Amino acid sequence: MAQPAFATRFPGAVRRLPWLVLALLAVFPLLAPTLGLEYYVGFVRRVLIVAIAATSLNFILGYGGMAALGHAGFIGVGAYTVVALVEAGVSSAWLAWGGALVFGGLAAALIGAVSLRTRGVYFIMITLAFAQMLYYLAVSLRTYGGDDGYGLYTPLAMGPWLDGAHPDVFYWVVLAIAAGVFALFSRVAHSRYGHALRGIRDNETRMVALGYPVFRLKLAGFVAAGAVAGLAGGLLASHNTFVSPGMMHWTQSALLLVMVILGGLGRRWGAPLGVALWLTLEEALKMHTDYWHWPLGVLLLLVVFHAPQGLAALLERRGDRQGGAA
Amino acid sequence: ADIKVGIALDISGPFAALGAEARDGFELAIEKLGGKLGGQPAEFLRTDFGGNPEQANQLVARYLQRDKIDFFTGPIGSNAALAVGPALFAAKVPYLSANPGPSAYAGEKCSPYFFAQYQNDTYDEAAGKVANEKGYKNVVLIAPNYPAGKDHLNGFKRLYKGAVKDEIYTKLGQIDYAAEIAQIRAAKPDAVFFFLPGAMGINFVKQFVGGGLKDIPLIAPGFSADEDVIQAVGEPMIGVLNTAHWTHDLQNPANAEFVSAFRKKYDGRYPSVYAAMAYDTLMAMDAAVRDVGGKVADREAVLKALKSPSFSSVRGEFKYGVNNFPVQNYYLREVGKDADGRITNKLVGTTLEQHQDAYVGACKM
Amino acid sequence: MDAIFVFEQLLNGLGYGLMLFLIAAGLTLVFGIMDTMNLAHGSLYMAGAYVAARVHEASGSFAGAVLAAVLVTVAVAALLELLVVRHLYRRDHLVQVLATFGIILIADDAVKAIWGVAPLMASTPAALAGPVQLFEGLPYPAYRLLLIGAGLLVALGLYLLVNNTRVGMLVRAGASNRQMAEFMGVRVGAVFSFVFALGAGLAALAGALMAPISSVQVGMGEAILIPALVVIVIGGIGSVRGAFVAALLVGLVDTAGRAFLPPALRAVLPPSVAADLGPALAGIAMYVLMAAVLTLKPAGLFPARA
Amino acid sequence: MSAIPLLSCRGLEAGYGASQVLFGLDFEIRPGEVMALLGRNGMGKSTTIRTIVGGLRPQRGEILFDGRPIQAARADHIARLGVAIVPEGRQCFPNLTVREHLVAFADRRNGVAEPWTLERLYGLFPRLAERADHMGNQLSGGEQQMLAIARALSTNPRLLILDEATEGLAPVIRDEIWRCLALLKAQGQTTLVVDKYVEKLLPLADRNLILERGRIAWQGSSAELDAQREVWHRYLGV
Amino acid sequence: MSLFVAEGLVKRFGGLLATDHVDLTVAPGEIHALIGPNGAGKSTLVNLISGLIPADAGRIVLDGVDLTALAPHQRVRHGLARCFQITSVFRNDSVRDNLLLAVQAQAGSSFRCLRRREAETVLMDGALTLADKVGLAEVLDRPAGTLPHGMQKRLDVALALAARPKLLLLDEPMAGMGPEDSLQMVALIDRLRRDAAILLIEHDMDAVFQLADRISVLVYGRVLTSGDAAHVKGHPEVQSVYLGTEGHA
């Protein structure tokens, strides 16, 4: 296997890397105009939002072994929560996104309560089924535009100190949330709860026999992930200023899964790396050719055969493994 | 500097077939214009929306912030049009739609920056009138179960005077229509009006004819019976009545030139309405740039020039209503065979003359 | 609503179910029995449809077209197996998802490059183009009878192959414990290659037979993949009998949902509500069925492996 | 005894990744012979077996089966030459019925005079006949063990390898297995056995091989071993 | 006075009556061995008692608490822990992590999610104590999957012990062990006597006769007889269906 040469040679750099990345991301909007990269502020913002969703999926999949193929459903629930609240006259971003978080979590609680009784491929498929139901529900929901989607053209207010209409402010808010979510999940991964979740992934029967309330533990993780995905959906709604059922289609769930596996399952940096690489490539390839799908396909095959643990594995120190492919 | 045009293509995803038609129209126009607009050097930036309205916004942001485009055109889907409109309007970039004319932009949310080719419901209104003229007393309507499907059926009912026996809404992307066809057989209508875009229409017509209902006439808005569908369905399409604001055998010099150039470039294939609209859109831009003498930065002037078009459109005479949606003719077409035995649409007659959409009243502009 | 109408709809449901089974058959074999998640099954289905459509148009022979579709697709699949899939059998499901998703992306672009994005014409063989009179007042599309027959034949063949032949046993043994099967002398690699090719052949057959009644276009494989997966999951992964029963069940429920649910709702609910609810519910009937089945039986109707 | 050994290993070295487990084993099994492979836990008995049947590539050395080198052959090929194994941990197929376990691989005769038919196997383990239609994973631990033995016999092997085959069996059944092995021996079945019940194994084995940390520490006949109690004590922990 | 009582346990697998109205008691401090032919239903019985599979009928009481309606993990909380016939440890984790996981289950509050587990000394101490008890203190950092079989089995037992069980269910703990490891395991079980009552399933008769205070013989899902070693050895039917020659040993 490829040796993480960089990491072993510069362990200190690796430890400081997260802070460096965070700092770079934070000053990026200030530097962007001078570098002529204004457009990329919005792009990075999207990457961050998708990374939030992917991080939550990585949490339940990589650490909890729950391969959910309906994660886009929760993103959609979050986005439509924002739509519904805006339609009902809410103008505060915090309320709207808070609502997205809550309803994402509620949806996950309901779906999880049913789905988590199944295992393996059955779990994959039942989560997919629920997400498809949500998709068709949204398609036929006339009030919120159905298949035509719903535009959110007035920016949400972020309170007296923050100018919600300013794209850079929104960027920093997203960055802060992303960093928070990321830190939170990394933290949780090393807590009692995180270890319990990994135990369930590795040997569920044994965990039951050890006295763990396995179902409740899994459900808690599922709900947390659903809530965070809902939050990401809310942010995405604001970012796109537009919501349509397409964002819940099963292919979106599949893409999210692909990005997470590409980045590295159950690895701290897996989700953001996978998302950043995938979206960047998509963006770049589209500009140059009509046939922009196949290089991505080739990339996936390369990863499967040459970096089966994902990209993060190439960067991480060997001993720092937090759990392998489920 | 060059004049920059952002062209959003939909060459992958659900609208890929239509998107490819539009792309061919654009390419032909760019070739004809020698890569210039109004004699000025121009840059045509193409990108693939993939039929995804969420990503559409991202790509338009790139056009606006990085490329600083002067014109926008392209996407096939109404949802994409609705998604990207506000950003374009705010940036004062004229958006010449190469296909969708959503009712929102025709009415309440109309904008001086948006120019349509038709309003989504007008095809159906024309089809409703056709049903009247043919003397159909009872029709069954069928469309996918989403708001646009309902809009299209409502458009049909707006001018149709007979009775509606049944309104069937099907699942988006449905493959099997046996149950619906049995319902139609049981209802014994005089005709069936269907709005089923893309693959859904192809499946439906094939199965409809295979199910032995060939004798019940089919009426459709032009989208459901254009070249893409006709070429995929073949024989069973023959006799399908459909309405559109353009057809390839429409007699006018601009159209004759377009159609023959198109067929020459794309090995004998007839252009579809999507290709025609894409072509026309660039012609409109070309004329407007010429009218303002290349000073595209003066957006007021550009809008004024666009509003009173000085080019000969492939669809013949038309003018814009207050909402920038055209007032134009709508034609009845029937699928048949041309002189070479190729199955294609043939012009039957004019159904609506200088017709305006139903939403213009709501536009305060 | 008379008896004939109800009967006709039942027949439609069975027909649709068998159609689904035809599509799911290859998937059952490769995914259910070999335990390899092959999302690219849809791409093979697409390949079959495209080749059949083209050959049919060029040669005028439908049987020849179906045969060509199967042969070409099997050849492509053999190559695919050699280069990619062979190395995936031992990997976990998620890796298989990743790799075969990659294949889908490549296949769609390849088909686009070869045949363009416009849907292809795929006509019904003239002899089967119209309906036949099943009995008084019930015409039924002749071509669908062909599909029903093909579905039944494939179901029977697959059942016998998997349950009553040694190849079936060897495949199952190899899938559940490859090394042990090798210790027992099974050429697992060769058996798997054979089964994958067979699965591809079935996908191509389904594609070729479905082409005349559905749209032959890029992305057709993905659209069909989900219903096919739903079918084998409801039936219980690895069980041919399960897939068959589930296919019929899904066909019936879906058709009944479309045919009877909207009028039933109209009878009991206010029209505007019924108009919105009926089609919406009918559209998700298949998914509701799957969720319900898995809630009651978490390993499908006929769990093959406990 | 025939001159050419059925199986011979020369300078066999094998291991897992970086860790070497076997350090140069030299031994041979002659046709019709029962060879016992002894040693405490973790000394490399299973590793030796795994290497012979092709489950593990040797790092060095040579394995000859019937005079032909097989160290580079694939496991399935070796099996078809007539080597059958009852592996550690049974490894029954969860998705095959008991009956299928016994017919699926039973197409080889290997020149055996009295081949194992389904009836004979059921006769050996009546319990399996009762469970004929159960899936492999619906059996009790001991039933699985019986099935694994019967499955190996069903291929009429020229060399039968048993790795802890009496593991988890009731004492009566263990007796049954010993009787069966004695019977097989009488029929000329060549066998390599690993088992923890050394006292039961000795009367059966022609020769014994004791492994100590991947090396052959002692080898000799059962009579010799029986006489050398200190060898028992030193290498077998009893 | 019995610590543990099972009454009228029944389990059917399709047409097969795997557990046929079994009554069973375990006294405090007792090692109660369960023997019987393969497929007699011993593991099934353990699964019923531990709740891993639901019983069709019957009742289970431990230390006066009726456990019948409780989920498996709740039974563990009430002092019913088990080991598996096939060693079941977390193979990729170190021995330390294995033990920590077990200790954590006992400590509860597994929903605690912000404190790093490494910082929780309570858990660490518990893990070390356990490792000492079963003799694994030297190999704390090795991945469990790479341990020799005997050690894995002892780890398995340690995981069950973490729950501080009142009744410990051991399903063939000696399985796959050579004589040396077997002796160690026998010694370990003998020591555990002080901490918990034990229900022991084992085919190694030396171990059974050495350890068991009482032996019940299960045949075709039913208890054939019950008594001390001498009684069981002398029972002709037990000899014929189970012990064979070992009965005479």
Ligand SMILES: Nc1ncnc2c1ncn2[C@@H]1O[C@H](COP(=O)(O)OP(=O)(O)OP(=O)(O)O)[C@@H](O)[C@H]1O
């Ligand atoms: N898959 C493996 N990966 C790494 N090491 C292994 C593996 N299998 C066995 N080992 C190690 O190889 C050595 C020999 O193991 P082996 O299984 O051959 O011993 P054995 O003599 O069969 O013991 P037992 O009586 O426990 O079955 C042991 O130290 C063991 O830990």
Ligand SMILES: Nc1ncnc2c1ncn2[C@@H]1O[C@H](COP(=O)(O)OP(=O)(O)OP(=O)(O)O)[C@@H](O)[C@H]1O
């Ligand atoms: N899931 C299941 N489905 C059907 N039958 C089963 C299932 N599990 C066990 N059985 C059957 O129930 C019977 C009892 O099995 P059990 O595992 O309890 O036996 P046991 O006494 O533990 O035997 P051993 O000593 O061999 O481990 C066996 O005949 C077995 O085939």
Ligand SMILES: [Mg+2]
């Ligand atoms: Mg061993």
Ligand SMILES: [Mg+2]
């Ligand atoms: Mg047992």
